[in-house]
Amino acid sequence: MKRPALDLWFERVFGDADTGAFGSGWMSGVASVFLGATGVGGVCVFAFPEWLSTERFRALYPVAILRSGLEVVIGLAFVLGAISLLLRRRKVLGLTGVGLAVVASLLGGGRVAVPGVRDRSLELGLDWFLLNLLLLTLVFVPIERLFPRRPEQGVFRAGWTTDGLHFLISHVAVQALTFLILFPATTLARLWQPEALQAALRSQPVVVQFLEIVFVADLTQYLVHRAFHRVPRLWRFHAVHHSSRDLDWIAGSRLHLVDILATRSLVFLPLFLLGFRESALNAYLAFVSFHAVFIHANLRFRFRALEPFLVMPRFHHWHHAAADEARDRNFAVHLPWLDRAFGTAYLPEERWPESYGIAGDPVPEGYVSQMAYPFR
Numbered sequence: 001m002k003r004p005a006l007d008l009w010f011e012r013v014f015g016d017a018d019t020g021a022f023g024s025g026w027m028s029g030v031a032s033v034f035l036g037a038t039g040v041g042g043v044c045v046f047a048f049p050e051w052l053s054t055e056r057f058r059a060l061y062p063v064a065i066l067r068s069g070l071e072v073v074i075g076l077a078f079v080l081g082a083i084s085l086l087l088r089r090r091k092v093l094g095l096t097g098v099g100l101a102v103v104a105s106l107l108g109g110g111r112v113a114v115p116g117v118r119d120r121s122l123e124l125g126l127d128w129f130l131l132n133l134l135l136l137t138l139v140f141v142p143i144e145r146l147f148p149r150r151p152e153q154g155v156f157r158a159g160w161t162t163d164g165l166h167f168l169i170s171h172v173a174v175q176a177l178t179f180l181i182l183f184p185a186t187t188l189a190r191l192w193q194p195e196a197l198q199a200a201l202r203s204q205p206v207v208v209q210f211l212e213i214v215f216v217a218d219l220t221q222y223l224v225h226r227a228f229h230r231v232p233r234l235w236r237f238h239a240v241h242h243s244s245r246d247l248d249w250i251a252g253s254r255l256h257l258v259d260i261l262a263t264r265s266l267v268f269l270p271l272f273l274l275g276f277r278e279s280a281l282n283a284y285l286a287f288v289s290f291h292a293v294f295i296h297a298n299l300r301f302r303f304r305a306l307e308p309f310l311v312m313p314r315f316h317h318w319h320h321a322a323a324d325e326a327r328d329r330n331f332a333v334h335l336p337w338l339d340r341a342f343g344t345a346y347l348p349e350e351r352w353p354e355s356y357g358i359a360g361d362p363v364p365e366g367y368v369s370q371m372a373y374p375f376r
């Protein structure tokens, strides 16, 4: 089967094959490219806020701190790129990092002018992508290095470019995705709303509402998720998520857009109709964005005290296991006792899965190939 040109190009430029030991200039080179790209992206967000930043976040930004942070990021990209150039025989990483830092500086660096903002009907969530990427890499890359479930698995394991593209696109397209996800709920809410029930729910403390949201959301998610496993046409979409052979914090981003839209719009529908307070819904959104990443992490802790009540990495790792006895188990993503109640839980004492993925590897590598896969 011929691989799409974009997937091949992405692999060649950011190839998985080249590795390097400590002192080879590889780590400084990779960090320099990462920071340089973040610097260019950050300057672009400042220069074109109405196109590249998310309207909801704009008012919340501490602009002076972000500007200084941007200067630091660009400066570090320079220094680390220079170190990589000195240490490494192949100069592609160092040159790319330094080049990106030069471009970010020429565009204005942390002093780039910010134009006035008009309302746009289309905006890209580049700010959301850059901030979430920085935050998640700062949290998960060190703890996965320090306490790995599989020590031999590196940050740039096979398939990371594919997962990186899934992460990039689902963040940058956040506005369009949010609109589509909310569309069924807002349409239905115009026709009918259970007003007495809404008033009763809204009068409860926010913490209680938050716990109710977690329960309602995961119950809906459980049913939709199970349907995605049971119905062959739906499984072809969800198989993309299960195609990862290595699990880590970014592997959870590997999701077909149809899977994202169908699951999230159905999960959101009852939450919206029940009329929970916005503060409780926002708390849930913050929780789910962290928890969904966390349960995929390459992290060896069992969190024994929490394991019976809240989904921990080991529970969801068994959902991804290649072994036959674990197939179609552990559909819940927050509350493992939902699976125990429905008789679909599988969590053998002390053990972790030997391997992950789908027997025979039916799903191809590469973002474009994976989006096309269910339609073949």
Ligand SMILES: [Zn+2]
Pocket (backbone or CB within 6 Å): 225, 229, 238, 241, 242, 319
């Ligand atoms: Zn699944």
Ligand SMILES: [Zn+2]
Pocket (backbone or CB within 6 Å): 241, 252, 296, 316, 320
């Ligand atoms: Zn998963």
